[in-house]
Amino acid sequence: MSGVVDVGEALELTFAGAPGSQVSVTWIDPNQATVVNAESVPEVPANSGLFPRLLIPTAPGMWAAMFLGPGQPETYYVRARPLLGPPPFAAIGDVAVPFGVLTAAQEALAGHLLRAASALLRQRVPSIDADVAAGRVDQEVVALTVAQMVLRVMRNPQGLRGETTGPFSRTYDTTAAAGLLVVTDYDLAAVTPVQELPAGVASVGVGTIRVQPGMAPPTHPLGGHVRRPDRAGRPAGWMGYPYG
CATH class of the missing domain: 2.60.40.10 (Immunoglobulins)
Structure with missing residues (x-):
């Protein structure tokens, strides 16, 4: 025990x-x-x-x-x-609103999951507290992200892939809702500040391919015919046209 x-x-x-x-x-x-x-x-x-x-x-x-x-x-x-340390990013109320009425046991579970989800997010994004304090990341978005992490577990705690009740059946997306706390790519994108390009970088065309003169293969004015020597090594005419 x-x-x-x-x-x-x-x-x-x-x-x-x-x-x-x-x-x-x-x-x-x-x-x-x-x-x-x-x-x-x-x-x-x-x-x-x-x-x-x-x-x-x-x-x-x-x-x-x-x-x-x-x-x-x-x-x-x-x-x-430990009692000391950073608080969770979301509260039980953030989970209760989209989930519905919580029992005492569900409130206890939600409280534990909120702390765990916040710890996971801090591990994946070590700068998240500083980003929130500096306004680079919206605090409400961070709270929503943590609440969604918890909701994925509470709505499908057993990680079911499908459920059938009489004539009705439901299928669960277990990629992120497998009954375990996970930080998805969507979660990371939501709490990661947008990186702005340094001044002047956009003007030089970073990320584009430019073809400079002289890089393309030469073409013949007669339209793609190839000149080749005969079997004796002597110059031959253009295929289909006289040479010279």
């Missing part, structure tokens, strides 16, 4: 075992240092076989909670996300 929380956010992990068992927990930080060492976990409620323990990660990274009870130990992994 594993979970994802923010640094400092408390989470409750529950070990299930035989009623009346003796259970302990060890809490290990991302640097493999023991924060809680084999601490006893009470059974709540009594004789329920449930042993809940409230734990708090205090640093970003992967934490591990090892419960020791009857049988083999059981380990829970918890990834703690």
Whole structure:
């Protein structure tokens, strides 16, 4: 079992075992240092076989909670996300408007995907924050791009290619909506500033091909006839016309 929380956010992990068992927990930080060492976990409620323990990660990274009870130990992994850092480019409301009413579970999923999509976009376009701040890229367009990345996942979370219900069938474009967060070429184009050519470059015809005099093959005024020697190597006349 594993979970994802923010640094400092408390989470409750529950070990299930035989009623009346003796259970302990060890809490290990991302640097493999023991924060809680084999601490006893009470059974709540009594004789329920449930042993809940409230734990708090205090640093970003992967934490591990090892419960020791009857049988083999059981380990829970918890990834703690840093509180500091750049915020997502879009909010849950940007997803809810085109998607529709979100359940609590869908809101949680959208929040996670928005942060992940923003991180992916920042990795592909490292200058995006500076571009937005300088006005080279429209902030609304960036928010729309991230929301669309999330919507592609939420509308087809299982990556279905086709679906049939009675007489009706639908086919999904899984190139970009395969149930995974992806940054498409369209997304990159939307958040990349337009590069203007330096002054004077357009006037010299960059990107064009010009044919200068003397580059074309010569032609004969008689219209494409070829002069060639005879088999003895002597000059011959133009084919079909006298030579000379």
